[in-house]
Amino acid sequence: MSSHSHVEGQLPHEPERATLEGRNKITGFWLFLGGETVLFGTLFAAYLTLRGQIMDGPAPNELFDFALVAVATALLLTSSLTSVFSMQAMHRHDVKGLIGWLLVTLVLGAAFLGVEIYEFNHYAHMGHTFSASAFSTSFYTLVGFHGAHVAFGLFWVILLLFQLKKRGLNTTTAPKVYLFSLYWHFIDVVWVFIFTVVYLMGKVG
């Protein structure tokens, strides 16, 4: 309703849904997320099948460093919340708030990636290299794919920040930022399962 009645030059409450193109992008992106669910699901299935085959490498319960995993989880969960705040700022048409919260999300995401790189390096020094065992290969494929998604998200949000600075918030840029927010939440949702299935269940045995 509001999308049809808005005054020229004034953004509607939800600028990401104001144009047909914007709505189509959101619908298409949900289809993409459905495909991403399958991608991660197959990697989870592979990990569950192979995690018992450790050969000479370290076992999951003696390998995982829970201090690092807890920090990484807190960083990613908080970055998901700050991306919600960026969407709320967008709905208030508060461009400064939007850019500010996206920057916080970017910093938290980068910190998460830093922790993960340190963690992988730490594990590799313990003999848990990519080709050490079927367990290590499936572990790095699953967790590394998630990390690659985080890295992609960081590049994406940097480009969006440049575009927002240059063009401001309008019905073209709003759907793009909204899609990033959906993507970022999805990455956090996948991490909840990685945290549970890989780390916690690895500790139990």
Place this chain on the structure above:
Amino acid sequence: MAGHEQTTQRSDVKTTKQEGSKKHIIAFIFSILLTFIAFALVMAGEINIDFVYILLVVLAIVQVFVQMAFWMHMKDRGHTFAIIAILSGVIVVFTCVIMALFWTTW
């Protein structure tokens, strides 16, 4: 008349926005709490392993439901396609995971 309508609409939008911020923070605290319970469950040890596995999966699914409903707005109107897309993915995932578990425990 039209002006009056607009002001009521405005105040409606304002209240939903304020409630919105609160519910997202509640979702965040709830997520932290669920993560902490899962973490404590594993650290406690000395419990039946099968029971811990099931409880961990349930805790993860609850947390994901909360995040998808509130943060990804899947509980809002106009998200039927979103639910269909994610559910189609979940069906494939469920099949794969069941097959993986069947293969390893058979």
